[in-house]
Amino acid sequence: MIDVEELTVRFDDVLALDGASLSVDDGEFLTVVGPSGCGKTTLLRSVGGLQTPTSGEARVGGDPPETAQSAGDLGFVFQSHTLFPWKTALENVVFLRELAGRDPERERARERLDTAGLGDAVDAYPRELSGGMCQRVAIVRAMHLGASTLLMDEPFGELDELTRYDMAASVLESWRDSDRTVLFVTHSVPEAVLLGDQVIVMADNPGRIVDRVDVSLPRPREESTMDTAGFAEQVAEIRQVLRQNRGDDEGAIYAER
Ligand SMILES: Nc1ncnc2c1ncn2[C@@H]1O[C@H](COP(=O)(O)OP(=O)(O)O)[C@@H](O)[C@H]1O
Ligand SMILES: [Mg+2]
Known part of the structure; x- marks a missing residue:
């Protein structure tokens, strides 16, 4: 469970996040969508304990993020991968479990890499892999x-x-099997709708949360879900919220992926 209360982050004269509040229940998949620069990364870093807020607070499972992180209760995937260059793909995958004092479960790790289409890359080093593979x-x-x-x-x-x-499908599958809580940031509206139980919509200048939209599409969701009328309606609804909250002086473009 994640709780964010009146989170404000200021960098000099930039108000990156202005009083953002949200909560994510146990087992919920919450997506966050908004234009570039609206504070999505700042929000996520604050929840992860990597950014100290100017005011307000974030809690993970009722604890400060730092506590959850040191207990191995917090997993991260960043915008650019942060693999250890001196470790192979497999060693990278098991390392965090070893660090948290858990059974590395190497065979399971191999299976997961295989499912992600990386069966041949298990023993490769990051420099030998493409950016997408990393x-x-x-x-x-x-x-x-x-x-x-x-x-x-x-x-x-x-x-x-x-x-x-493919990766979205495997994230959804793993989420369904494990009942974990996910906070997922994207600038793609279709991606936010495909994945989320609810979508938090953000706007910029200052960075803020403007709406929280329920996604009423049944699960399991698949790539073909995106071809349904219901999906198109939800995407249109969120695009409308984004447009309504766009500053008049900017022609922000929302990537259509
Ligand atoms: N470390 C930092 N120092 C100064 N400004 C920052 C820093 N990190 C982010 N910002 C600014 O805060 C705003 C929000 O950034 P960010 O959270 O990265 O947005 P997003 O992830 O939605 O693109 C932007 O204006 C960005 O330039
Ligand atoms: Mg970002």
Whole structure:
């Protein structure tokens, strides 16, 4: 469970986040969507204990984020992968579990890499893999840690269209099987709708939360879900909220992925 109360983050004269409040229930998949620069990463970093708020607070499972993190209860996937260059893909995936004092479950890790299309890359080093492959290893690593709360910041950014939805499917599958709580940031409205139970909509200048929209699409959701009329309606609804909250002086473009 994640609780964010009146979170404000100021960088000099930039109000990156202005009094953001949200809560994510245990087992809920919450997506956050908004234009570039609206404070999505700042929000996620604050929830993860990597950014000290100017005021307000974030709690994970009732504790300060730092406590959850040191207990191995918090998994991260960042916008750019953060693999250890001196470790192979497999070693990267099991390392966080070893660090948390858990059974590394190497065979399970191999299976997960295989499912992510990385069966041939298990023993490769990050420098031998493409950016998209490294990003997939980082996603597998976060899943394998088994943390009860997962924070994901545009994790599919470097992936091509097909791989993106394969990874989305495997994230959804792993989430369903594990009942973990996910906070997932994206600038893609379709991605936010496909994945989320609810979508938090943000706006910029100052960075803030403007709406929380229920996604009323049945699960399990698949790539074909995106071809349904219901899906198109939800996407349109959120695009409308984004447009209503767009500053008049800017022509922000929302990526249509
Ligand atoms: N460390 C920092 N120092 C100064 N400004 C920052 C820093 N991090 C983010 N910002 C600014 O805060 C705003 C929100 O950034 P960010 O959270 O990265 O947005 P998003 O992830 O939605 O693109 C932007 O204006 C950005 O330039
Ligand atoms: Mg960002």
